Amino acid sequence: MFVECKKIPIFACLIFSMSRTRDTYTIPLQSLKEGVFDEVLEIGKEFIEAQKMEGVFDADVHAKVHFVKQKNLHTLSIVMKGTISVACDRCLDVFALPIEMSQDMVVKVGEKNDELADAENVIVIAPDETEIGLSPILYEMIMLSIPLKKVHPNEKDCNADVVSYLKQSANKKTKQETTDPRWDSLKNMFKN
Numbered sequence: 006m007f008v009e010c011k012k013i014p015i016f017a018c019l020i021f022s023m024s025r026t027r028d029t030y031t032i033p034l035q036s037l038k039e040g041v042f043d044e045v046l047e048i049g050k051e052f053i054e055a056q057k058m059e060g061v062f063d064a065d066v067h068a069k070v071h072f073v074k075q076k077n078l079h080t081l082s083i084v085m086k087g088t089i090s091v092a093c094d095r096c097l098d099v100f101a102l103p104i105e106m107s108q109d110m111v112v113k114v115g116e117k118n119d120e121l122a123d124a125e126n127v128i129v130i131a132p133d134e135t136e137i138g139l140s141p142i143l144y145e146m147i148m149l150s151i152p153l154k155k156v157h158p159n160e161k162d163c164n165a166d167v168v169s170y171l172k173q174s175a176n177k178k179t180k181q182e183t184t185d186p187r188w189d190s191l192k193n194m195f196k197n
């Protein structure tokens with residue numbers, strides 16, 4: 006069993022092999038005779054904890070999985086929508102961040118050193134593979150959907166006490182930094 010693709014980083018591939026015992030987030034390739042596999046997967050706290058998603062505390066996400074099985078080349082598209090609980094960068098409170106993400110992929114049956122293995126959005130699976138694990142893909146999609154700056158959509162929802170405290174301590178810091186060291190030494194001279 007192996008998974009080779011540029012889109013999925015090594016850490017996700019490792020999780021792939023670790024999550025093999027779970028079958029909630031898999032496409033049963035072998036039992037799926039032909040045609041289409043459509044399913045809506047629920048991503049909640051259990052998934053977040055199992056995947057050890059750093060900085061994500063909870064999730065309420067639906068992932069629509071559309072898989073078309075063909076002879077040697079399958080197509081997989083996932084549309085994800087919902088909210089994940091993360092800490093606000095402005096006030097540190099945990100809030101529900103809306104996320105939306107979609108990804109189209111090609112699943113190719115081939116060997117480990119397949120020329121397509123390095124291509125983007127291509128997953129190469131072994132010919133004897135019986136299922137396709139979706140956990141690393143879902144993990145990656147959630148992580149990619151988190152913006153660099155994650156804050157309460159409405160600033161008024163931020164924790165006012167924390168915001169004013171952080172502002173105060175930031176001001177204090179700038180004041181300290183803007184003190185001219187030459188004045189400090191003069192002051193010390195007078196003191197003596």
Ligand SMILES: [Zn+2]
Pocket residue numbers: 093094095096097098156157162163164
């Ligand atoms: Zn906030």
